[in-house]
Amino acid sequence: MFGISTNLIQAFGTFAGITGAVACVLAAAWVYQRGEAQRRDRGAALLALALAALWAGLAAALGATDFSSQLAESARNIAFIYLLFRLFANDGRDASMRMVRSLVITLFVVELFQPSLLVLDQRIAQIPEAQALIFQISAILHLLVTIGSLVLLHNLYAGAAATSRGLLRWSALALASFWLFELNYHTIAYLSGSSPDLLTALQGIAISAFAVCLGMGSHSQTAGLGFSPSRAVTFRSLSLLLITGYLLAMVVIAQSLAAMGGELGRLSQVGFLVLACVVAIIWIPSKKARDWLRVNLTKHLFQHRYDYRAEWLRFTDTVGRNESNDATLHDRAIKAIADITDSRGGVLLIPNEEAELELASQWRWTNVNVPSPAADFGFAGGLEQSGYIIDFDDLRSGAEVPVDPAIFPRWLIDNEDVWA
Known part of the structure; x- marks a missing residue:
């Protein structure tokens, strides 16, 4: 079995961190010079890119597990949550959706626990058991923030009018790709009890992709997002169910395979991988299977996009009132x-x-x-x-x-x- 040396991983992590910092700085310059000046998320995007560049630079210079790097990581995450909130503000949904504000405040509070855990970890460095417990708590809090952010992001894009999604696409892709990476990172960290070295080295690449997508999404033909005021934006459970199912599946599979141990454990891991690949190869190309899945998910897990009472009132108002004489x-x-x-x-x-x-x-x-x-x-x-x-x-x-x-x-x- 081939392995990757620790020195090579660290060197790649340093290179990726520098790349991420440069990408964030260039993206911030692009947003400042070319971005739509009237968009309400512009300031939040600049703040997110600046803190992401700071974190990437510290991670490249001092290492991702250094106290300063982790403190910058927490600040970066708060900036990303604020950016997501300002994306809602572009079409006014931040003022009309109490659940958005409540969830954003909750995510802020949860993320603010991280600096306290960092300080506590420094004070009890001589007690390995306590450090392991703090690491597990930190990973759980990271997962809560990541899952909550993905749920918010899902509702940002799913609740937008069709004409607005083109403006949201790149910003949503930037945040989604980053948080999906974070979801895998902290899930593996929680299950293994330590930070995964290879994924730690890849964090700089993930932040580079975030910077590129966010920069592309900052330049649009119109200022702000158009949102149909009669749409009742409801929180949908599908994204949360999928994420929870993913986490539970990873926990169950990891614990089950680890409990087998020895040759049987390795055979089970290979067998699971082969089975997953076969299912993916058979399922993904099948249009019939995809259509069946889409119909059933829409039918059973989604609330319908339209508030029928509001749509009917608007319909009758439009037909009955002649706002234009012609x-x-x-x-x-x-x-x-x-x-x-x-x-x-x-x-x-x-x-x-x-x-x-x-x-x-x-x-x-x-x-x-x-x-x-x-x-x-x-x-x-x-x-x-x-x-x-x-x-x-x-x-x-x-x-x-x-x-x-x-x-x-x-x-x-x-x-x-x-x-x-």
Whole structure:
């Protein structure tokens, strides 16, 4: 079995730390010069990058386990939590969601225990048993902060309107990649009772990836995030369930394999790895399996995205109130549906005397050429009988749809802007 020398790991860790510090400094300069000045998370991003650069530099110079490095790590984590909170503030959800503030304050308090543990660890350096206990407590607190941050991040992205996710994508990816790395790091540290040397050396690479993604996400065409005010953002349990299941699985597997010991333990580890690879190879490429998983998770673990009462009130208000004097009833009907799905525009087709569909109105979609008639009676009848909303991307790709594809008019299929 091949091993990696401690000196090589330390040298790589030093190089990775320097790389991470440089990446954070360059990303901070990019955010300061090129970042959107009106975004509310800009200051928090600069603070997070500055403290991340400080931590990476100290880790490279003194080692990741040094007192100063660990103190800087705690400050870095607090800055990352603050950055996440300011991402919520970009669209005003920090003021409307009490649970966000409560969880952020809780994460701040939990992270503030780390400096106290560091000081206590210095004072009882002569008692190995006490140091081991403090290490376990510190790892547990790190896991609590990491899990809470991932849950918050999940709800930041999942609760944003479709038009806002493009602006959130890189910032969310930066935080998600870093916290997933931290989740693995502290889980292994808790199970093994010591910091994993190889993952410790890789921390600089993880912070470099964070810096690059955050820098890319700071430059946008618009200032701030748009959020649909009628969406009721609810905390979803799926992310927490997945993380908890992951941790429990790692604990059970690690303890079980360790209890076997000897040749049987090594054989079990290899067997588990082979089984995991086989399951991944079979499961991941299967579109049917992925679709089944998505439908069941959405059905059983997610609260629906829409607050139906709020959407219905907004729908009736849009249809009933003519805010623009030139907006017809047909235009308002299209807008009411488009607001629910965050669509830019739409067309309204109504039946004529021969049961064919004809164009009644176009709202903010003037570049589409609608023939006359737009569709025959088979199209309207087929949709009415099925009761389904058809995804045109599935239709174009040849995927199975619950309606006969032959009833769809060619102009709808050929227009890439049509999605439902």
